[in-house]
Amino acid sequence: MFIKNLKLESKFNVFLLIIFIIGSILTSSLLLQVLERNAEIEVTSKAKLIVQTMNSIRDYTTSNIQPLLDARLEVESAFIPETVPAFSATEVFQRLRKNEAYRNFFYKEATLNPTNLRDKVDKFETNLVEKFRNDPATKELSGFQDLPGGKVFYIARPLIVKKESCLRCHSTPDRAPKSQIATYGSENGFGWKLGEIVAAQVISVPAEEIIDRAQxxxxxxxxxxxxxxxxxxxxxxxxxxxxxxxxxxxxxxxxxxxxxxxxxxxxxxxxxxxxxxxxxxxxxxxxxxxxxxxxxxxxxxxxx
Known part of the structure; x- marks a missing residue:
């Protein structure tokens, strides 16, 4: 073995180098896991804060805005979208995205059969909704997704038809407000059922910068x-x-x-x-x- 032919000083250096290489591999692997975990915790906290904020807007719209404008839905020529919790949450978030710090954040109430087609699910979102439908016990899905703009961390939660009042606009066209039919037509957003999972509330937070900082x-x-x-x-x-x-x-x-x-x-x-x-x-x-x-x-x- 070549080590036997080395001088004592060289042998010590070889042994120390081997120890350093092994220690570096183990240390870097452990540190990478810790830093990636911390990065995930950071983006998760940001995503959950936004989700909670959007849900607060939805609740406020349902309890405070809808009662004020509900009667006008039958007499107005155009539908008043501000009465819809999903619309209010989405519009507020779009205003938030005008801030440079939140430009790459995304929020969507991805719906299988929406009234407003801007809420229509894409392929990825369809998969999320189907997972919630197949396993109703699942309350949240999360993970990283690679997008053209970089890696993002997403959190998705099921949206369920919990109130009978929701079916006024989404059961059958004849029950819907006239202004809704006039604005959106009678083809989309109907056939919903009480207790049915119809959408996924999805928030995406950019993770590329946080992961880069960890690296x-x-x-x-x-x-x-x-x-x-x-x-x-x-x-x-x-x-x-x-x-x-x-x-x-x-x-x-x-x-x-x-x-x-x-x-x-x-x-x-x-x-x-x-x-x-x-x-x-x-x-x-x-x-x-x-x-x-x-x-x-x-x-x-x-x-x-």
């Missing part, structure tokens, strides 16, 4: 970790050379000198750590070797 944060964190690792690697290398590599190299040179017959060479390392103990052991070994060689030498060559 930028990940890059910064990983950059900081890389910098910290570099500083640690340099520090460990410096301490390794000073406390281990240099003393070992000195002992290697001394051992080579002793092996060549220089008995005056000394193993010098003034410390009580493992390197110091090794130096002391080599010193004792040199002394034992010197004594053994002196005993084996001829009388005239023995040293005192």
């Amino acid at each position: 930028d944060a990940l890059k910064i964190i990983m950059g900081v970790l890389l910098g910290v690792f570099g500083a640690i690697l340099l520090t460990i290398n410096y301490l390794l050379r000073r406390a281990v590599i240099r003393p070992i190299r000195k002992m290697v040179k001394t051992a080579e000198a002793v092996s060549l017959g220089d008995m005056d060479a000394e193993f010098e390392h003034q410390s009580s750590d493992e390197i110091g103990l090794l130096s002391t052991a080599f010193g004792r070994m040199k002394s034992s070797l010197k004594i053994s060689m002196n005993l084996l030498a001829p009388p005239d060559e023995k040293t005192p």
Whole structure:
């Protein structure tokens, strides 16, 4: 194995690099999950705030506006759309979108069979309504969707015909106000039933910028970790050379000198750590070797 042929300092660097790579992969994966989760929480909170606001507008229209204008629906030549909760919520939201900060936000009460065709479901919205119909226990659907303008986070909730009063405009054309027929005709928006899920309330919040911020944060964190690792690697290398590599190299040179017959060479390392103990052991070994060689030498060559 090639690691066996590396010097001690290189082996330490290889091991540290492997640890850093594994740690970086695990850390980046965990951080990405945390940052993406935080991004989802942020866009979810924005979406739910708008949904709650739109529902408040719907409730206000139903309880305060409809009673005031309801009688006029039979006598006016044109239908008064402000009496419809969906119309009020949509119009208010369109005004909100004129603010640059909310330009890419979208709100729609996507309806399978709407009176106003601007509320007609598209393919994606049809799928949402069908999911609610197939599983009435589902109260909310959410997720990310890729659109031409970027990734968005959507929340969808079912809209159910809960009140008998709603069927006045949506059961049969003969029950509908005359102004409604005059404005929208008798082809669309009828046949609804009490308790039926007829639409999905959908709010879309741009998520591209928030996700980009999360990814930028990940890059910064990983950059900081890389910098910290570099500083640690340099520090460990410096301490390794000073406390281990240099003393070992000195002992290697001394051992080579002793092996060549220089008995005056000394193993010098003034410390009580493992390197110091090794130096002391080599010193004792040199002394034992010197004594053994002196005993084996001829009388005239023995040293005192």
